[in-house]
Amino acid sequence: MPDVTHSGSKSYRFESEMNQKSTIYALSTGSGRAGIAVVRVSGPAAAAVLRHMVGDIPPARLASLRDVREVDGGGVIDRGLVFWYPGPHSATGEDVAEFHLHGSPVIVEKLFSEFKHIEGLFPAQAGEFTRRAFSNGVLDLVEVEGLADLLASESEAQRKLAMRQFLGEASTVYEAWRMRLLEALAMAEAAIDFVEEADVVDEAIARILPIVENLKVEFSSALAQSGRAGAVRDGLRVVIAGPPNVGKSSLLNWLAGREAAIVADKAGTTRDAVEAVVSFGGLRLVLTDTAGLRATGADEIEKIGMARAESRIRDADILVWMTSPDVITEVGPERPPDLALLNKCELKPIHVRNDFDFAISLKSEEGLEPFRTALLALVELRSELGESAVVVRDRHIHAVQQSIRNLNNITTGHQQPLEVVAEELRSAMRMMSSITGRIDVEDLLGKIFSEFCIGK
Numbered sequence: 001m002p003d004v005t006h007s008g009s010k011s012y013r014f015e016s017e018m019n020q021k022s023t024i025y026a027l028s029t030g031s032g033r034a035g036i037a038v039v040r041v042s043g044p045a046a047a048a049v050l051r052h053m054v055g056d057i058p059p060a061r062l063a064s065l066r067d068v069r070e071v072d073g074g075g076v077i078d079r080g081l082v083f084w085y086p087g088p089h090s091a092t093g094e095d096v097a098e099f100h101l102h103g104s105p106v107i108v109e110k111l112f113s114e115f116k117h118i119e120g121l122f123p124a125q126a127g128e129f130t131r132r133a134f135s136n137g138v139l140d141l142v143e144v145e146g147l148a149d150l151l152a153s154e155s156e157a158q159r160k161l162a163m164r165q166f167l168g169e170a171s172t173v174y175e176a177w178r179m180r181l182l183e184a185l186a187m188a189e190a191a192i193d194f195v196e197e198a199d200v201v202d203e204a205i206a207r208i209l210p211i212v213e214n215l216k217v218e219f220s221s222a223l224a225q226s227g228r229a230g231a232v233r234d235g236l237r238v239v240i241a242g243p244p245n246v247g248k249s250s251l252l253n254w255l256a257g258r259e260a261a262i263v264a265d266k267a268g269t270t271r272d273a274v275e276a277v278v279s280f281g282g283l284r285l286v287l288t289d290t291a292g293l294r295a296t297g298a299d300e301i302e303k304i305g306m307a308r309a310e311s312r313i314r315d316a317d318i319l320v321w322m323t324s325p326d327v328i329t330e331v332g333p334e335r336p337p338d339l340a341l342l343n344k345c346e347l348k349p350i351h352v353r354n355d356f357d358f359a360i361s362l363k364s365e366e367g368l369e370p371f372r373t374a375l376l377a378l379v380e381l382r383s384e385l386g387e388s389a390v391v392v393r394d395r396h397i398h399a400v401q402q403s404i405r406n407l408n409n410i411t412t413g414h415q416q417p418l419e420v421v422a423e424e425l426r427s428a429m430r431m432m433s434s435i436t437g438r439i440d441v442e443d444l445l446g447k448i449f450s451e452f453c454i455g456k
């Protein structure tokens with residue numbers, strides 16, 4: 001058997017556990033007056049807090065109505081529901097006590113002033129409950145990030161994306177990837193002992209390569225989807241472009257429902273990119289109106305505006321291209337637009353033209369609703385794809401990109417020595433572990449090897 005214990009592996013989970021003797025408390029609901037105020041206590045003294053404040057430890061995980069009193073049987077502070085969640089099956093993995101009190105700041109203050117008489121109890125720092133949950137393995141890093149995104153989400157699409165991360169669906173995918181890398185690594189490690197026997201090595205390589213190739217494809221498609229996730233997290237970029245004076249600024253204003261951009265009948269009015277953020281179909285949209293594109297007649301400042309317009313067009317998630325019957329299109333879009341509009345359709349009857357999807361008029365409002373519906377459908381499609389993304393943050397993207405580089409080093413076209421294959425697989429696995437923060441690769445290796453037998 002090859003030696004599979006690598007002392008290099010390190011888990012920060014256990015390091016931070018060392019100094020977690022303290023018990024923390026905080027108001028978990030919003031401050032101010034409300035129906036209910038929830039106070040959470042987490043740590044070894046949680047049981048003592050209950051005994052001091054309500055006289056006993058109520059049954060685990062059940063709501064118990066209790067008088068909450070000043071420490072050791074003084075006057076009643078409030079009557080409310082009390083919960084006892086013994087660790088490790090609690091939100092933080094530690095013993096947790098929860099007080100559901102009436103939502104008055106005075107009650108909460110009084111409770112906290114009583115807590116000062118209990119030893120080992122400290123006000124929690126920002127994020128400390130979640131940090132303990134991570135340290136105790138209740139949440140992994142992706143789930144913690146999902147929770148942060150969930151709390152910060154402003155749109156339905158953001159909520160759905162964050163929920164998938166928080167519920168561990170994304171982590172399951174990373175874990176499955178890691179297990180397949182592990183499978184390939186186990187084959188490589190086992191064959192390393194038999195380098196003299198060419199057929200054993202060839203057979204191992206023949207089994208490893210398809211796994212590596214498939215993973216590369218999956219990683220790449222996950223990365224392609226991560227752009228969509230970015231659109232959900234940061235807002236989908238919708239760029240309106242076209243020749244000058246066709247009504248682009250008028251369209252931005254109509255979509256934004258306010259006069260965000262200046263509208264004038266003078267060509268070259270919009271010189272810089274104008275942005276408006278709107279909520280559209282449950283998604284955050286960043287609308288950008290750009291300087292009109294024309295080949296002649298633009299001054300220096302307008303030319304700078306046009307260069308900016310072109311860069312916005314390149315970065316757009318959705319490009320809306322606009323023309324009108326009274327303006328000659330001198331410059332076309334650099335890329336096929338997602339929606340092409342012919343504005344000012346009331347000006348003259350439109351003859352057979354097929355270079356636009358919708359004829360609209362911002363003046364008579366003709367055709368605007370069908371256009372809005374089409375835009376909504378596009379936005380929903382993009383956000384649906386984004387919501388199901390696994391690789392979401394830059395941190396995840398970098399790690400997956402690095403894994404692809406490791407795998408590319410295996411599939412160079414020349415057969416790599418098994419030691420190199422194993423090392424690259426190990427690095428790719430480390431990348432997966434770094435995403436979820438679960439670093440226990442080597443234990444699993446040992447387990448796999450015990451079931452693994454090659455050449456015998």
Ligand SMILES: Nc1nc2c(ncn2[C@@H]2O[C@H](COP(=O)(O)OP(=O)(O)O)[C@@H](O)[C@H]2O)c(=O)[nH]1
Pocket residue numbers: 243244245246247248249250251262263264265266267268269270292343344345346347360361362363364
């Ligand atoms: N007849 C007509 N004029 C329009 C329509 N939409 C916009 N305009 C006018 O066209 C001119 C240019 O509009 P603007 O939104 O500034 O165009 P931009 O240069 O592409 O941003 C303004 O005088 C608008 O009032 C429309 O549907 N019909």
Ligand SMILES: [Mg+2]
Pocket residue numbers: 245248249250261262263269270289290292
């Ligand atoms: Mg304009």
